[in-house]
Amino acid sequence: MLIRQSAAEERGKPDKYAITNTRSSMDPFLTYSDEREMREKVWRNYYSRGDNDDEFDNNKIIKKILKxxxxxxxxxxxxxxAAWRLQNRMAKNPExxxxxxxxxxxxxxxRVEAEVTDMQAIADKENAHIIIKPWDYRYYAEKVRKEKYDLDSEEIKQYLVLDNLTDALFFTAEKLFNFRFTPVQDVPVFHEDVQVYEVSDKDTGEIIGLWHLDPYARQGKRSGAWANTYRSYSELEGAKPVLASNNSNFIKGAKGTPTLISWDDAETFFHEFGHALHFLAADVKYPTLNSGVRDYTEFQSQLLERWLATDEVINRFLRHHETGEVIPKKLVEKIRKSATFNQGFATTEFLASALMDMKYHTTNPDKIEPRKFEKETLKELGMPKEIVMRHRSPHFGHVFSGEGYATGYYGYLWADVLTADAAEAFAExxxxxxxxxxxEKLVKYLFAPRNAIDPAEAYRKFRGRDAKIDALMRDRGFPVPEKE
Ligand SMILES: [Zn+2]
Known part of the structure; x- marks a missing residue:
């Protein structure tokens, strides 16, 4: 509430609250506000951005861009x-x-149907006398979540100590990559929080690079978490050690107390470390081969997230910050179970945007009037009336504010398929x-070559076959389609 109050203050209304028209403001409001009419208003404002027939309306610009x-x-x-764009992607073509x-x-x-049924049941039980609308989805989903999964994120946090998790990263890197991380003090850093480690081969002692960890939030630092290279590896440029970094915005524990982080943050910590390992493991001749392929480059880092929930990491590193007790199995089970929660909503809102992205770029733009085209295409697809595209066309920045993700929004799902399939290879x-x-195969085919082998071929070498969607469907709690 404090944030919203200060947002109102900035707008000259110190005695009121403001809900700004951003995802980080809209999402929690729609999840927690009991005031249905306000939810509808916030929802309408958010999802009509750039679509109000005023000077900020983007529909004409979309048409021009497409043309x-x-x-x-x-x-x-x-x-x-789309055909042009995808030729050097792993998918190869729009089809x-x-x-x-x-x-x-x-x-x-x-799944959406089932989710709506669950939500409607709660609404009926509460005598709300409503039919679930898009502005009710998050609100009732949260009630379902509480009833079905009952996860207490504070309780989980007590077992997620940043220093232990950093050791868990090193443990994982040693087991998979044979890398050893040793702290070094004599390397200049841009802030005293930055810790530097020398990365070497555990057997030969050969120096592979330096890894910089800048874990804490501070004023002026970019938000979120990311990985970066200050110097990448290439034979042509003399095979110098890689300089890689991971950056996060964890809130530092008070003096003398450990820094505790959430499960989501711990996953992200592993994810970003996956990018760093991808940089460090590089074994390429030409510098340009370090460049990523849009629908492939998140796969390696997503895959690394899976090691957080392995028994080896749990039993060694996920220990209570005071008692040292291992996180209870029941709690881990709850976390695993809750992973499929609300996947109907998440997958549908994402896929609606990804499908639209592809339809826009495979249709002759002379035939496109964006507002009408969006409506008709979604109708054809059978879009549920309770859900809207995650990014509606007039504010689909990925696709229309630049070209980076144009016909590339599907890439998240593509990488998810590989991730789930590769994780099952390990599980089995x-x-x-x-x-x-x-x-060994993981490093040799999926990490070290970066972009030097065709991703599809690299994956086949790792897995012995192409990726299948079955594992992804299981991950999301969807039925696996039967092969005809
Ligand atoms: Zn990433």
Whole structure:
């Protein structure tokens, strides 16, 4: 509430509260506010951004962008923008990307139906006399979550000590990559919080690089968590040690107390470390081969998240900050179970945007009037009336504010398929997530070559076959489609 009050103060209304028109303001409001009319208002404001027939309306600009993109790729001899854009992606062409999305879509819709039924039951029990609308989804989903999963994030936090988790990263890197991390003091840093480690091969002692960890939030620091390289590896440039970094915004524990973080943050910590390992493990000749492939580059880091919940990491590092007790199995089970919560909503709002992105770039722009096109396309797809696209067209920044993610929004799902499939390979290996043989393949084919091997071929070498969507469906709690 404090934040909203200060937002109102900034707007000259110190005695009121303001809900700003951003996701971080909208989302919690729609989740927790009991005032239905206000929820509707906030929802309408948020999802009509750029679509109000005023000077900020983006519909005409979208059409212009689509036309220019189309014109340009026509000159290059391509039928549409998507065909041109995807040629050097792992998906290779729009048809493959569409096929993946369409194979997940029906299951997501079925799940939405079940979620809405659960929510409607709660609303009826409360005598709310309503039919679930889009501005009710988050609100009643939260009630379902409490009833079904009952997770206390504060309780979990007591077992997630930052220093222990850092050791867990090193443990994982040693088991999979044979890397050893040793703290060094004599390296200049830009802030006293930054800790530097020398990374070397555990057997040969060969120096691989330096890893910089800048864990804490401070004023002026960019928000969120990310990984970076100050120097990447390439044979051509003399094979110098890699300089990699991980950066987070954890709130430092008070003096003499450990820094505790949430489960989500711990996952992100592993994720970003995955990017760093990808930099450190690089074994390429040319510097340009370090560049990422949009629908592939998140896969390695997403995969690394899976080691957080392995028994080896849990039993060694997830210990209560005061008693040293290992996190109770029951609590870990609850965390695992809650992973499939609300996946109907999450998958559907994401896929609706990803499908629209692809439809926009595979349709002749002369035939597109964005507002109408969006409405008709979603209708054709059978979009549930209780959910809206995660990013509606007039504010779909990924796709229209630049070209980086244009026809690339599906990439998150693509990487998720690989992640789930690769994680199952480990789960099924003789020594599970620490299987030496599979870890060797992981490094050799999926990390070290960066972009020097075609991702599809690299994956096949690792897995012995192409990735299948079955594991992803299981992860999200969706039924696995039967093969005809
Ligand atoms: Zn990432």
């Amino acid at each position: 220019l993109r189309h014109e340009r790729v026509n000159l290059l001899g391509y039928n549409n923008f 493959n990307a569409m096929e993946l999305m369409k194979s997940v879509w029906p299951a997501a819709l079925t 290996a003789p020594d599970g997530f620490y299987d030496k043989n599979l870890a």
